[in-house]
């Protein structure tokens with residue numbers, strides 16, 4: 001049995017503000033240890049539950065955050081950028097039985113610690129088929145096309161509530177309780193590691209592949225905080241203006257849908273001016 005862990009950082013133990021997750025800052029250096037502890041706890045829990053193989057896919061920022069030397073020796077780490085499925089890279093090869101979203105967070109424009117969708121700023125909302133979409137929801141639709149269940153989600157309490165919508169059967173662990181976008185009541189790494197390990201062990205029983213879901217076409221809408229970003233985004237073929245600060249596109253599959261999303265966010269982030277947005 002092979003488990004894939006998609007590891008994002010904003011939802012990790014103790015993480016509550018930008019410097020905690022910005023590569024190169026002293027706070028990020030400290031929080032890497034907390035993040036690695038969460039991920040390793042999930043690895044240990046899946047191995048306890050009977051998994052033979054655990055692959056971790058780094059999913060935050062430069063995708064170089066986890067401390068390889070602190071991970072259990074039975075795990076493998078996919079580190080670095082430029083992967084066709086981004087946050088859920090590795091799910092497409094037909095050998096993954098389940099996926100875990102560790103360190104996830106809520107979507108842009110909603111309540112939650114460090115809430116955002118792909119870009120830390122500039123995007124004020126994302127909708128999939130008219131429903132507000134977090135990264136968890138978008139990626140859950142991607143992995144469904146490969147018949148891979150989401151069996152574990154960790155993050156703040158609101159992330160767990162969000163996951164109740166897109167992965168109701170998955171085990172959830174709230175490592176902190178939301179107070180504001182930049183504040184949370186945090187539990188210690190010793191406590192959250194124990195909780196994550198226990199939940200991952202239970203989640204292993206849910207690692208049963210199903211028939212790939214053919215759910216398209218998918219319509220994705222994005223809303224920005226500045227009008228000119230629509231001009232940047234609509235350079236991507238198929239992306240059209242859908243309002244003063246909104247764009248939309250439709251894809252036959254979520255494989256294409258997430259790739260278009262990545263193209264839009266990459267172009268939009270390059271079009272943001274430091275002072276004017």
Ligand SMILES: [Zn+2]
Nearest residue numbers: 008010118135
């Ligand atoms: Zn994220």
